[in-house]
Every structure is written in structure tokens, then in C-alpha cells.
Amino acid sequence: MAKQTSYTMRDVARLAGVSISTVSAVVNNKGIVGPELTAVVQKAIAAMHFSPHAGARGLRTGRTHMLGLVVQDITNPFFVEALRGVEDQAIEHGYEVLVCNSNDQSDLELRHLDALHTKRVDGILLAPTDSYAVRETLGRDRAPIVFIDCIPMKAKVNCVVTDNFDACYNGVRYLIELGHQRIAVICGRLTHSTSIDRVEGCRKAVQESNLVIREEHLRQGDSHIESGYRIGHSLLQSSDPPTAIFTLNNRMALGILRALTELKIPCPSRVSVMSFDDADWAEVVSPSLTTIAQPTYEMGTAAVDLLLRSIGPGPEQSELKPQQILLKSTLRIRGSTGPVSKS
């Protein structure tokens, strides 16, 4: 068993021949200790490999310099990229990140939130599994929360999301311009504002062209490959298959591609495929995949910025004016989309 008994400030003070508070002042460089004494203290610190006990400090200051990040599914590369943004920005400001994976279970999410509160993290970034489950704990005497990827409810909360409506509107317009009229949309769970906004964006574009998304062409999946695969099969083998399929997240698109390959349906000559979220494999699969790329890394950094602002030591009023930051996405046209076939 490791001897977790590191040196304390008292030890440093003794070695340096000064008092504890002097050491404290040097550690937190208050600039009130004489240069020569400072040097002595620093030498002692280095000699003992002293590092301040963050827990004790937090107990005293009320700040732990830890942020909690709770994501619904760490398996999704989208959230990993957001995590990178979060962590880089957190480090930049002297914070560590406690990462929690809800694994798409809202009860686990709640447990994570409780655990983070117990750890007294200074703030929480939350990509919720379900838009409403978290409502309970909100607004209690807990750390400020910034939502990412998804607006949890109508309530005014701090959040950073992609302009999903706009993104899908533009994506579907692009498909329509290619001549597609029978467009299928595979969305994620409709408990998420994210999914809802995306579907609405698709609807708007379609309606503007006096088209509709047929009932049987709007399917709900769950963000995994299998669901895309299954729905793809069903869609493509129906009596009146769509000429374009738009999956509202990237892994389902992999499933579609696989279904396409199995059924030997040429893409894009017979069916076009477009998906939300870019991925590193997107231009390597064949055909390369047309995607709508979210500024995911920036979503992470922006969320941390917003959170740090709420944490203070800014004005108290920051509680009163929650912000919703809307990020723009970009359409990456590749090989999987093309003009509708004449047949």
C-alpha cells in the first residue's frame, strides 16, 4: 500500500525555517514575501516535492477547481470531440474534468450528478440522456450547469448547442435541389430537443417546396449502427423506397451504408445518403459520406467559457440571465449524395 502521506506545509515551513503562513503566501504567490525568503521556501518545496493538498484547500476556499462532464454516451465520437474541447479549455483555466458516462440511462445520469455534487465540483457540463429527467435536481443549492448538445426544456438555462434546425433545413434543401422528392429521415429519440429541432428543420425545407415527408419515411432510431442497418433494410425494401436517406447522426449512417452494400443498391445513383456529424471515416468509406459537420470541439470550449463565467467570481446577476449559445454547422458534400435517378 502506497504511503499517501505526502509532506505538508508544516514540513516545508520547518525545513525552510519559516512559518506556515509564509509558505502559504509563497505557494499562492501573494507577492508579499521577500524575494530571498521566497527563494528559500521554494527550494524547500522543490526538495520535498511538496504539492498542496487540493482537498484541504477546497475545504477552505470553497472551490475544488474541478468540473464535471456528464455525457449520454461516450461511445459516440461526437461526445469525445466535445470532451477534448472541454478538457483543453478547462486545463487552460486551471481546472480538471471529472468525466462521467451515462450510457444512455437517465438513472445513471442522476447518480453521476449526485456524485459530482458530493465531490463539490465547481460546475457541471451536461449532455443529458433525456431532456426532462434532470429537472429535479436543477436549481437546488448545487453547482451551476451548462447544457451541451441539447436544450433540456423550455426553462431558461445556460446551454451551447448547434443550430440544429438551420443545419437540417439547409441539408434537406440541398437534397431537394438535387431533385429528390422522396426523402426519408431517420431521427434519434424525440425526447431530445436536438432530434426535434432537426426534424422540424427537415419539415420546413420540405414544406417550402410543397413536398412532405411521408409517415413511413420518418423513422426513429437510437444512434447506433444496428438501428441504422435495420431501418435501412426496412426502408429500402419497402414498396416505395425513398431516393434519399438523411440520418440524423453519424453511426446510423454506417448501418445504412451496410444495408446498401448488402442489397447491392448503388449509392448515390439510386439512393443518396447524407448524415449528421462528421467522422474521420466519412471520407474513406465508399462512397464517401456527405455530412453536416458540427463545430464539436468549439462546443466544448464555448461551454467551459460559459460555465466559468457562471462560477464567478463575477457578478451575482450571472444567475439571472442564462445564455443560449447557438453554433453554426457546415455541409460537407462528398460522394454519397447525387442527383436523383431518372428511372
Add this chain to the structure above:
Amino acid sequence: MAKQTSYTMRDVARLAGVSISTVSAVVNNKGIVGPELTAVVQKAIAAMHFSPHAGARGLRTGRTHMLGLVVQDITNPFFVEALRGVEDQAIEHGYEVLVCNSNDQSDLELRHLDALHTKRVDGILLAPTDSYAVRETLGRDRAPIVFIDCIPMKAKVNCVVTDNFDACYNGVRYLIELGHQRIAVICGRLTHSTSIDRVEGCRKAVQESNLVIREEHLRQGDSHIESGYRIGHSLLQSSDPPTAIFTLNNRMALGILRALTELKIPCPSRVSVMSFDDADWAEVVSPSLTTIAQPTYEMGTAAVDLLLRSIGPGPEQSELKPQQILLKSTLRIRGSTGPVSKS
């Protein structure tokens, strides 16, 4: 600014009309408080949404119930899968995980390690960027470390790794059985035991069949798509191209596939491709990719188990007998490998 002033045990004790230590006993259910009093206390706890201050508790007990996980590159799905295993197992045992991404920079890694020490995590899981950089901090009065993915040096340390030698030996034997004689190997940085072991495994298999890996067919990449792409181009356009390419990690394989597509070289009829690490896109790309799959999730869980054993409260001797856990991988034969062409 959030009022981070949650209720304390004193508040609960006052409300419940008992003493602080009774509350403490209930919270840590020591089983020494009478059932009716326990009920009263629990009601008070619930009413106030009390949750114990983990920092204060850690200060007292010397345990923070936090584990640090430092990975060289969170962008790599391999480490994400390991992270999942780590987190699930940690939660299972009442631990949280502080995730740090070294981003392939050993100085950042060192900073993370220091930060984790300051936070007094109970133990550290480390997938090092470089096998030697970390040596300094080792063995100081710090938390126990378990290495994953990579054995950092000859020193006896706790680690959980795939049997890389064996995996590659079997992989190359498979290629040889398909008739391949000119096999190219694209490895990662040779500062890692991981890369070294893999290359050695390849060498052994080749030598057993009285073959060699030509100098120009052993290339070093960096685990990203671009490097695979670049090396693929170079390899395939050389005067004497290999008939099989074995990339020692999965993202480089994506690069190879892209080079193959661009050069219109049919796979596997002209060149076979095999890679280390499985991925969800592996069976969707065309051709689907033959891979050597590591038990990555299990690597994470096994590492946590090992770490928790070192943390105690077991016998002191656990320090003295570091374990190296070797995991077996499996060959997943798919469409990208086939018999060598007769031409």
C-alpha cells in the same frame, strides 16, 4: 454565483435532534444506530438534500475515492473503449474517474500527473505517451500506478497489456498461410513497448518461414489517418510493392484504404490489408477490414481491479509483487485479406 453552501452534518444533526457523530454513523451506515433514530436522521438528510462533502471526508480518511486516468490520445477509439471499462468498473467500486488527455505530449502528461497528485487521487491508470518520460515521478510518495496498453520500461510495474507479440505473430502467420511473402508492416512510434513487441511478433513469424521484412517495407507512422495514407502511397507506388500491408493500429488502416481507392488498386485481389484494433466501421468499409481485436474494455476493467488491489486496504506486500497482466486478442478475418495473386 451559485451558493455552494450546502447543508452540513451539523445542520442535519440539529434538525434531527441528534449529535453529529450519529449522523456520520448513519451516513456511513456503520450499523450501530438504532433503527428508529436512523429513520429520523435519514428523513432529515432527505429533507435537506444533504450530501456529505467528499473533500472534507477525504481530508480525514486519506482517501478521495477518485482515480486518475491519463491517456495518450483520447481521439483514438481504442482509449475510449478502455475508458469505458475503467469508468464502469470504477463506479462499481464507488470511485470516480478524473480523465486526462496527454494529446501525445509527454510534458502535458507530466503536468497531468502532478495535478492528479495534488488532487490526491487514490490511484492512477496511465497509458503513457512515451515509455520513459514518466520514470522520474515514479516511486515517489505518490499514488499507485497501473500502466495500460504499454509496459513503460523494464522496471517491475503493475500493468495490463495485450499480448502484442503473440497477436502479431498469429496475424502474420495467417498472412503467410495465404501465400504472402512480401509483407509490409507500418508500426507506431518505437518508443513504445507496444510497437516494439508487435514488430517483434511480426519478425518472428516471418523468420520462421525463412522470409524477411524488407527494410523498405517496415515503416513508422504515428497512429493517424494521414500517416497511413502517406505511407500507403509510398509503399504502393514503389518499384517492388508488398502484397500485404499490416498496419499496427486501426486509423492508419483507414489511410491505407484511402490510398488504395485513389490508386485504384483492388483489395484484396492485389494487396491485402490487415490492421490492429477493431472498430465499428471495420465491417462497413469496403472491403471490410480484417483486424486483430484487443479486449479493450476488459483491459480497462482489469486495470481498475489491479489498481484497487494496490490501493489496499490489503497487505503491504502488494507493493512488492507488481503484476503484468497479459490479455489475448482475437483475429477477425474479413474481406480485406485474401490469397496472394498469381501475377
Add this chain to the structure above:
DNA sequence: CTGTTAGCGCGTTCAC
């Protein structure tokens, strides 16, 4: 079984 007390390591008043 329950209450009282001391102190974990640190930051922060205060006197000097």
C-alpha cells in the same frame, strides 16, 4: 448505543 472532542492540511484573519 449515543454525544463530546480532537485534528486531517490548508487559507486567513489578526497582532507583532
Add this chain to the structure above:
DNA sequence: GTGAACGCGCTAACAG
């Protein structure tokens, strides 16, 4: 500038 004393919230001895 510097040093001694107090307390953050909690757990572990001990006393009742």
C-alpha cells in the same frame, strides 16, 4: 513582512 491561532466538514477515538 512575518508568525500564531482559528475553522472549513468530516471521521475516529473515547467517554458516558
